[in-house]
Amino acid sequence: xxxxxxxxxxxxxxxxxxxxxxxxxxxxxxxxxxxxxxxxxxxxxxxxxxxxxxxxxxxxxxxxxxxxxxxxxxxxxxxxxxxxxxxxxxxxxxxxxxxxxxxxxxxxxxxxxxxxxxxxxxxxxxxxxxxxxxxxxxxxxxxxxxxxxxxxxxxxxxxxxxxxxxxxxxxxxxxxxxxxxxxxxxxxxxxxxxxxxxxxxxxxxxxxxxxxxxxxxxxxxxxxxxxxxxxxxxxxxxxxxxxxxxxxxxxxxxxxxxxxxxxxxxxxxxxxxxxxxxxxxxxxxxxxxxxxxxxxxxxxxxxxxxxxxxxxxxxxxxxxxxxxxxxxxxxxxxxxxxxxxxxxxxxxxxxxxxxxxxxxxxxxxxxxxxxxxxxxxxxxxxxxxxxxxxxxxxxxxxxxxxxxxxxxxxxxxxxxxxxxxxxxxxxxxxxxxxxxxxxxxxxxxxxxxxxxxxxxxxxxxxxxxxxxxxxxxxxxxxxxxxxxxxxxxxxxxxxxxxxxxxxxxxxxxxxxxxxxxxxxxxxxxxxxxxxxxxxxxxxxxxxxxxxxxxxxxxxxxxxxxxxxxxxxxxxxxxxxxxxxxxxxxxxxxxxxxxxxxxxxxxxxxxxxxxxxxxxxxxxxxxxxxxxxxxxxxxxxxxxxxxxxxxxxxxxxxxxxxxxxxxxxxxxxxxxxxxxxxxxxxxxxxxxxxxxxxxxxxxxxxxxxxxxxxxxxxxxxxxxxxxxxxxxxxxxxxxxxxxxxxxxxxxxxxxxxxxxxxxxxxxxxxxx
Numbered sequence: 097x098x099x100x101x102x103x104x105x106x107x108x109x110x111x112x113x114x115x116x117x118x119x120x121x122x123x124x125x126x127x128x129x130x131x132x133x134x135x136x137x138x139x140x141x142x143x144x145x146x147x148x149x150x151x152x153x154x155x156x157x158x159x160x161x162x163x164x165x166x167x168x169x170x171x172x173x174x175x176x177x178x179x180x181x182x183x184x185x186x187x188x189x190x191x192x193x194x195x196x197x198x199x200x201x202x203x204x205x206x207x208x209x210x211x212x213x214x215x216x217x218x219x220x221x222x223x224x225x226x227x228x229x230x231x232x233x234x235x236x237x238x239x240x241x242x243x244x245x246x247x248x249x250x251x252x253x254x255x256x257x258x259x260x261x262x263x264x265x266x267x268x269x270x271x272x273x274x275x276x277x278x279x280x281x282x283x284x285x286x287x288x289x290x291x292x293x294x295x296x297x298x299x300x301x302x303x304x305x306x307x308x309x310x311x312x313x314x315x316x317x318x319x320x321x322x323x324x325x326x327x328x329x330x331x332x333x334x335x336x337x338x339x340x341x342x343x344x345x346x347x348x349x350x351x352x353x354x355x356x357x358x359x360x361x362x363x364x365x366x367x368x369x370x371x372x373x374x375x376x377x378x379x380x381x382x383x384x385x386x387x388x389x390x391x392x393x394x395x396x397x398x399x400x401x402x403x404x405x406x407x408x409x410x411x412x413x414x415x416x417x418x419x420x421x422x423x424x425x426x427x428x429x430x431x432x433x434x435x436x437x438x439x440x441x442x443x444x445x446x447x448x449x450x451x452x453x454x455x456x457x458x459x460x461x462x463x464x465x466x467x468x469x470x471x472x473x474x475x476x477x478x479x480x481x482x483x484x485x486x487x488x489x490x491x492x493x494x495x496x497x498x499x500x501x502x503x504x505x506x507x508x509x510x511x512x513x514x515x516x517x518x519x520x521x522x523x524x525x526x527x528x529x530x531x532x533x534x535x536x537x538x539x540x541x542x543x544x545x546x547x548x549x550x551x552x553x554x555x556x557x558x559x560x561x562x563x564x565x566x567x568x569x570x571x572x573x574x575x576x577x578x579x580x581x582x583x584x585x586x587x588x589x590x591x592x593x594x595x596x597x598x599x600x601x602x603x604x605x606x607x608x609x610x611x612x613x614x615x616x617x618x619x620x621x622x623x624x625x626x627x628x629x630x631x632x633x634x635x636x637x638x639x640x641x642x643x644x645x646x647x648x649x650x651x652x653x654x655x656x657x658x659x660x661x662x663x664x665x666x667x668x669x670x671x672x673x674x675x676x677x678x679x680x681x682x683x684x685x686x687x688x689x690x691x692x693x694x695x696x697x698x699x700x701x702x703x704x705x706x707x708x709x710x711x712x713x714x715x716x717x718x719x720x721x722x723x724x725x726x727x728x729x730x731x732x733x734x735x736x737x738x739x740x741x742x743x744x745x746x747x748x749x750x751x752x753x754x755x756x757x758x759x760x761x762x763x764x765x766x767x768x769x770x771x772x773x774x775x776x777x778x779x780x781x782x783x784x785x786x787x788x789x790x791x792x793x794x795x796x797x798x799x800x801x802x803x804x805x806x807x808x809x810x811x812x813x814x815x816x817x818x819x820x821x822x823x824x825x826x827x828x829x830x831x832x833x834x835x836x837x838x839x840x841x842x843x844x845x846x847x848x849x850x851x852x853x854x855x856x857x858x859x860x861x862x863x
Contacts, residue, residue, distance in 0.1 A: 124161035124236055126293035134158065134295065138251075139258060147205055149177030150219055153259065154201070157251040158294050160244060162235035169294075171248040172200050172227040173259060176219045183262035184224040185424040188249060189215060190281075191227065192272030192310070195241065200229035210410035211271055211309070217413035221421060224261045226252060230277070237348075238355040241277050242284060243292030249281075250296035267305040267420040272407065275311025279368075282306050283360035285458075289465030290354075305423035306368040307416060310376055310407050347466070349473055352481060354465075359454040361390075361443065362434035367397040367423050373409030374402050378793055379653040390451075393442050395432075434459075440497045449504030450482050456498050457483050460490060474535075476505065477512040477528040479824060484534065506535035513545050519644065519742045521826065522553035559587050560771045567616045567776075570597065578616070589774060593617075606668070608718045608848070617776025621668065623718075623848070625681040631846055633668040634776050636730070641739035647732065647828050651793040663733045665851025669726060672767035672778045673698035673786065673843045682717075684710050689840055696766040698784045698843040704811055704835040705800060707787060707844050708858070714846075722854040725789040726847040728830075731814050735781065735827045737774040742827055763840060764818050782825050784843035785813040785833075791861045792832030807863045808835045817841035835861075 138155045145151055151174070158169040176184065189211070191198040206212045215225045230244035252263035270278030282303040284290045291297060353359055368391060370384050377383075384400050391398035403411040410416070436459035443452035460469035471485035482505075487498045509531040516525035529546035532539050562581055569578035579597060582590050593616040603619055605612040610624035619635035640662045648657045676686075677695030679702075686692045687701030707725070715723035726734070736742060764784050772778050780786070791809030799805050816829040819841040833842065850857075 124163055127159050127161045127166045129159050129295040131295045135255060138255070143175070143259075148216070150204055150216070151175040151177075152204065155251075157248050157296070158244075160231055160236070160240070160294065162231060164235070167235075169231075169244050169247065170200060170229045171251075172202060172229075173252075173261070174204060174215065174219055174225040174227070175259060175261075176222055176224065180260055183257065183260050184222060185265075185267070185420075186226060186252060186256065186261050186263045187215075187218050187223045187267040187269060187420055187424075188226045188228055188245075188278075190230075190245060190268065190270035190274035190278045192270070192274040193232070195233045195273045195277075197232065198274070200227040202227045210408055214269075214410045214413045214416055217417050218420065221417040223267075223417075223420065223424075224256075224259070226261075226263075238351040239284075239290055239292070242280060242290045242355075243294055245277060245281055246286065246291055246301060247294040247296060249301040250291075250299040253299045253301055254296055263301075265302045265304045265424065267307070267424050268303055269307035269309065269416070270311065271309040272311065275308040278306060279308060279311060279357060280355070280360065282366055282368075283357060283362065284354070285360075285465060287463065287465035303366045305420055306366050307419060308368070308370045309410060310372060311370060349481065350466070350468060350483075353454070353468070353483060358451045359458040359461075361394070361451055361455055362436065362439055363394045363396065364432045364434045365391065365394070365396045365398075367419075369399050369401065369419055371401045371403060371409070371411050373405035373407060375405065375652075376407045376409065378651060390443070390446060390448065393446060394439060437493055437497060440501070444497065444501055444504065447504070449501040449508070450476065450480055453482060453485075453498060453501040453505070456490075456494055456501070457485055459494070460485065474531060475527070476531065477509055477516075477524065502535050506532050506539075509535065510539070510542060513542065517545060517549055517552070519646065520552070520556075521742065522549045522556070525549040526553075559585060559589060560774075562590065563593060563616060563774075564771050566593070567772075570615045582616075606849075608721050615776070617772065617774075620671070620776070623846075625678060625714075627677075627681045629677050629681040631674070631678055632671040633846070633848060634671050635666060636663070636669050636734045636775070637666045637738070638663050639733055639738045643732070644742075647736075647742075649728075649828075649830055651791075658729070661729045661733050661739065663730055665849075665854070667726070667730060667850035667854070668848040669730070669734050669777070670846040671772075671776060673783050673845050675699060675767055679710065682710055682714050687838065689838075694766075696768070698764045698767055698779070700764060700784055700840050700843045701838050702843075703838045704787060704808070704833075708862075711846075722849055722857070724847050724850070724854060724857045725787055725844060727857070727860075728788050728790040728812060728814065730847065730850070731780075731786070731788055732827060734775055734777060735773065735815065741774055764843070780845075781815045781827065781829070782820075783815075783817060784841050785817040785820075785829075785831065785839075786815050787833075787842070787844040788812050788814055789847075789857045789860060794832065795863065796835065798836075809861045809863065810834055811861050813842060817843075 134157065138157065141153050141155055143151050143153045153173045154170055155173055156168045156170050159166050160169045189202070191200055191202065202212060202215070203209070204212050204216060218225055226248065228245045228248045230241040249263065249266060252261060256263040268278045268281060270276070286300050370388065372381050372384055381400070381402060388398045388400045401411055401415070403409050436455050440452040440455045443455065457468050461467070468483045469485050471483050474482050474484045476482060484502070485498065487495045490498065509528045513525050513528035513532065516528060526546045526549040529542040529549065532542040562585060566578035566581040569575070569581065575597065579594065582594050596614065596616060596618070600614040601619060606621055608623055609621035610630060612619070612621035614620070617634065621633050622630040623633055624630050640660065642660045643658065648659050650657050675695060676690060676692060676697050676699050679699040680686065680692065684699070684702070684706065689701040690699065691697065711723050711725070715721065733739070767783065768778050770779055770782070773780060788811060790812045792812050794810045795807055796810065797805065797807045810832045813831050813833050814829060815827070816825040820829065
């Protein structure tokens with residue numbers, strides 16, 4: 097065990113501890129609220145009559161703090177047409193927008209919004225509707241959205257009678273991110289963490305029914321998915337996970353856990369209906385089906401509807417009104433308790449060990465909800481962040497259930513580790529083995545596996561370093577020194593490089609090349625640009641090979657899996673990501689976020705359309721040459737050296753590189769700051785995410801800068817970048833991005849040529 101602990105730091109990142117520096121708060125300091133003044137202003141707010149007789153009042157219920165200063169927290173209250181003397185039951189609506197957009201100031205007559213029509217149907221049926229506001233991710237971190245929406249509901253619970261609204265029991269609905277938030281509102285304890293320092297405290301909100309449109313229904317805290325957690329995107333880089341930035345402290349990790357539903361699962365959830373558009377989520381609704389299965393096993397009245405449409409599908413509105421009428425219009429049902437022990441027992445029996453453990457953790461969480469019980473953090477092999485508790489002081493039954501869940505987690509980590517080792521994912525193999533040792537104690541098989549991973553990674557590091565050093569000798573004219581460096585090794589990849597050195601491939605230089613030749617990685621050629629700048633290109637030959645299961649991909653569930661790479665024609669691919677100097681040389685405008693004085697950094701902060709324009713200008717300089725982005729299968733062919741390897745270089749060099757980020761100035765590193773891959777390419781994984789010429793499943797119609805209306809499929813980016821978690825870096829990493837994204841971790845790599853069809857490469861994305 098001691099040997100393993102000495103070796104694992106080579107592969108596994110530092111302990112999850114905060115840095116000793118000024119902490120950046122995830123929720124800004126509170127601002128004072130005068131409840132009497134707020135109530136007086138709300139009572140004075142005009143009630144406006146809309147078309148159709150509906151009435152609307154915009155109510156400010158609190159002042160909330162953001163990183164940019166205080167602002168008003170509002171709700172938009174809609175009332176049915178006509179006068180009414182009896183209190184109207186309330187349905188609350190939570191808007192979507194990925195926690196980075198959207199507004200509670202809904203236009204009830206917006207013809208483009210199915211949600212506006214659904215809310216009108218509720219009003220026509222006699223309900224009052226409140227559209228709830230909350231702070232977005234750019235304004236404050238979690239749990240601000242929970243605090244804000246609960247604040248609005250607490251205000252109505254206390255003062256709704258002023259508008260003839262009965263908000264002592266409410267139904268709640270939400271769309272997309274709002275559906276996740278609505279679900280959490282019905283699940284979280286209304287403790288100090290979730291109610292926050294906002295007014296109208298002491299008014300618990302009782303939820304009678306929950307309706308979810310397009311919600312992500314079953315998920316745990318994924319350490320590589322932070323968009324709604326708060327702070328700009330740079331705060332989601334690996335340094336946050338691994339303690340290099342003080343914002344990622346224990347409180348931050350706890351907030352990341354509690355913004356997901358695992359810790360809050362209970363038998364007290366109200367009757368629930370999930371509705372999805374058939375083509376939404378790529379047509380894959382297994383998470384929703386699994387959610388309903390689990391909720392029903394817990395005794396919750398839960399249903400799922402799949403209706404025609406996509407992410408904004410609302411289904412028949414009479415179904416929504418009937419659901420709320422049945423649960424808000426009848427006699428009050430007796431509230432069930434949370435019953436954490438029974439919930440955990442059922443979840444363990446369903447194979448949901450992480451969820452069971454989190455439910456038990458929540459039952460032991462301190463009363464104010466701000467911190468979990470005594471224990472430590474763990475990242476599972478599927479990227480899930482869990483709290484591993486010290487159960488020694490727990491009641492006997494809780495201890496037994498927790499130990500059973502921990503055993504299940506150890507079994508899952510133990511099953512995953514050999515697969516990582518087999519495919520050369522040394523970092524993840526050692527991490528999973530280390531998890532087993534933490535979960536189950538000293539396990540000889542896992543200890544040996546972790547040591548194998550470390551040994552193999554060291555050996556790989558030596559091989560890739562030797563290839564890089566020998567190749568530098570070749571380009572400096574020292575063929576003898578290169579040969580001497582390589583002859584130290586007995587490795588098939590080294591022997592292949594020696595064969596290439598002894599019998600260099602002879603091929604005509606391409607017409608666009610300023611210089612060309614063959615080195616240890618194969619053919620290369622320099623594409624000359626203005627200002628004495630060039631792009632080194634490497635030849636990637638054709639090939640056809642089967643994708644291992646973890647590299648297979650598809651856009652939609654109704655489409656077949658891509659199970660093989662078929663590259664019929666060879667092509668040229670840039671040795672590195674395109675750099676700042678190369679971008680400038682062809683007249684690309686410099687984004688504000690890029691340091692123009694650092695020419696060897698990858699160019700980032702540009703969108704897909706800017707890249708297309710840059711490629712057009714470059715192609716105009718080289719008549720007869722197809723200048724483009726690689727297709728996904730071509731990118732995979734290059735990154736794996738024709739299917740020969742999943743390992744990029746060294747000690748998972750791409751993962752180590754992703755961790756090697758300056759905490760004060762996060763950003764990409766120089767393009768040759770890592771070892772090259774077996775094909776001679778730098779940073780295909782772990783540098784920046786790279787746009788490809790392949791489309792994703794979504795499309796957008798827009799007007800570009802020239803006034804042209806265009807339709808573009810969201811392009812696919814591959815490989816992960818410096819801001820990705822090490823666990824999610826690899827050839828399998830695949831992300832769909834909007835064409836307008838301008839991210840500091842998103843760039844591209846040039847491809848040239850590629851056969852007769854290469855000139856039509858844009859047709860896949862631009863329609």
